[in-house]
Amino acid sequence: MDPQSTIILGKAIGAGLAMIGAAGGGIGIGLAVGGAVQAMGRNPDHTPTIQTNxxxxxxxxxxxxxxxxxxxxIILFVLS
Amino acid sequence: MNSFWNGKRRFVALLMFLAGVFVALEVPPVIPFIQLPGEKFPEGFDIPLTGIRWTNTMVGSVIVWVVLLLFVVYVARRRPKDGNEVPPGGFYYLFEVLFEGLMGFVGGIAGGRHFRVIFNMFMTIFLVVLMANWMELVPGVDTIGFIHPHVKEKYDAQKDEYKLVTTDGYEIYQGFLGISYVNGQCDWISPAAEAAADEAAIVAASAAAAAAERTLTQDAAYARYQAEHKGHGDDATGEGGGGHGDDAHGEEPLESNTVSLASAEVLAARVAEKQARLDRGCHTGVATAPWQDGYEPYDKSKAKGISLHPDPSSEEAKLVPWVVLPFVRVPSTDLNMTLTIALISFVMIQYIGFKALGIGYLTKFFNFGTLFKSPLGGIDVAVGLLELIGDFAKILSFSFRLLGNIFAGSILLFVMSFLIPILPWPFFILEFFVGVIQALVFALLTAIFMNLATISHHHDDDHDHDEAH
Structure with missing residues (x-):
């Protein structure tokens, strides 16, 4: 395998691995919005405050x- | 069926769909080149009075500011002078709704003594970021621009021929649907142009050598003339002429190696130019100059049969990767813009903290007051230092949140337009909302942090907030 393809391979794998971190954000957003929607359902008067938070x-x-x-x-486009 | 199409202008959507199908068939969608920093315009597009080249994100931010200023002028002119006057309708109401709604919104979060400053900051950031974000929805942004082939010829020692590679040195291969993509980072220079520049450098060097030689000869002639003049005309012309000559050419005679020095200087400048290009990461052209060791001249006979500047309509143009360098790019996809607003926001947070609490604001970060008074004083010190770090981390998270969201959004639009060129609308709707939410988050977080900065640790000014509600 020539070095250029190896570099592309490494970049692609690295970028893919880095994006695993997005899973945490997804879980967090899900929990936050889920909680907020429950709170708004129980307590519609406080919707603006809850929404802001x-x-x-x-x-x-x-x-x-x-x-x-x-x-x-950065791995994909800046590293070379 | 008739009632379905009547009145609602749904035929426009159908026409767009059909146009999309035909365009996609006629002109295959080009996978866009994705580049993080703003792309530089070609040579000759400098910002007036500076030496700086335009970048397409810079053009985008200029457009954002011009449009915003036009809005400001419009609203200021339409605004009723008298409070009882009914405001004129139309577009003006949009701003009334926006301002009133957001005033209530911010008042609920940061109502208090500093509401005006906080709201001004909130609204400014909100409008600027919103305009910038929504730019990605405008047709033509990111898609219309300079188009140029992005290839160079590289000598392949194994096959003893020149092959086409991208300027990054990557091999050009036919990707999905036979399309490959490359970058707009380096100005493309053909080997022929490089060779011409080398030739020009050699010519300039010999010219410089000739000029230096002429100066030397002239100096020698002048010295001879002067010597004669001095010897001859002591009595005839007096002191004036002789004194003048002494002033102008009183220095020591020039060395004879000035000639070679002058030409070497020109050649070295050319080599330095090539090296600077290489250092920038642009591997175009030939790295060495003809007067250097290890020079590999460009051999046209070994080149492949593909012209580097093919006619775009020809068959061979399909083999060359083309790149669009858009005239306008969304400014919030450039870290310069997001970082600037983040820094402004950071400065305003500190400013309003000092304004509200005076020098006591610093005790938030350097809290040594309780160090010896309470057993947990050390924790306060650590918390203060953490707040200090956290404040600087705000710059980072502010700028990267906006950059990441909008950059990812525009890539999403690119890729979706490439994959499903006839129906990318749902993603435009998604990006519409993402633009609003990101602008709101940026402005809202600034408002919240500014409000937090005005509240002291000791809850002295809680009564301010009670007044506001």
Whole structure:
């Protein structure tokens, strides 16, 4: 196998592995939104407060997944 | 059937679908080149008065600012001067709804003494990021641009021939649907152009050598003339002429190796230019110059039969990978833009903290007050330091959250337009909402952190918040 293909292979595998981190973000967002929807259902008057906090929590959970995405993008497009 | 098509303009959707089918059949979708940093425009597209080349994300942000300023002018002009006047309708109401709704929203989170500052910051960031994010939905953005082949010829020692590779040095292979993709990072220089530049350098070097020689000869002639002049005209012309000559050419005579130095300088500049290109990661052209050891001249006879600048409509054009360097790219896919807004947001958080709490704001980070008073004082110190680190981490998470979301979104749109060129609309709807949510999250987090910065540890100003509600 020539070195160029090896580099592509390594990049692809590395980027794929890095994206495993997105699973954590997904679980986190699911839990946060699930909890928020339950709370809103029980307590519709507090919907604005709950929504705000939910968006905050979702943003934080998502940030972790985004870090994984950025790492894999860097592996794919910046490393050479 | 008739009632289904009447009035609702559904035929537009059908026409778009059919147009999509025909276009996809006629022009096979090109897989886009994906590049993280903003792509530089070709040579000659400098920002006026600076030496900086335009990048397509920069063009995008200029458009965002111009459009936003137009909105500001529009709203300021349409806004009723008198409070009782009924505002004019139309587009203006959109802004009223937006501002009133978001004012209530932010008031619920950060209502208090600093509401105005926080809301101004919130709204500015929200509008800028929203405009930037929605740009990816505009047709033509990311798709219309300079198109150029992105190949070079590389000498293959094993087969003793030149083969076409991308400028990154990757082999060109026919990928899915026979399409391959390459990058717009390096300006493409053909081997012929390189050779021409080398020739030009040699010509310039000999010209410089000739010029240096001429200067030397002139100097010698002048020195001879001066010597004669001095010897001859002591009495005839007086001091004026002689004194002038001494001023202009009073230095020591130039060395004779100036000639070779002058030409070597020109050649070295050319070599340095080639090396700078290589250092940038652009492996185009020939690395060595003709006057250097190990020079491999470009041999046209060994080249493959593919022209490097084929006619786009010809058959051989299908073998060459083409690249679009879009005129406009979504500015939030460039780290420069997101990082800038994140830094502004960070500075404003610290500013409002100092404004609200004075120098006491620093005790949030350097909390040594309780170190010797309470048994748990050490924990306070550690918490303060963690807050300090966390504050700087905000810059990182702010900028990368926006960048990652929007960059991933535009790649999603690219790839979906490539895979299903006739029906990518659902993803545009998805990206519409992602754009709003990301703008809202960015602005909302800024507002929340600004509000948190105004609240002291000791809950001194809780009454402020009671007033607000």
């Amino acid at each position: 939910m968006i905050l929590g979702v943003a934080f959970a998502e940030a972790v997944a985004i870090y994984a995405l950025v790492v894999s993008l």
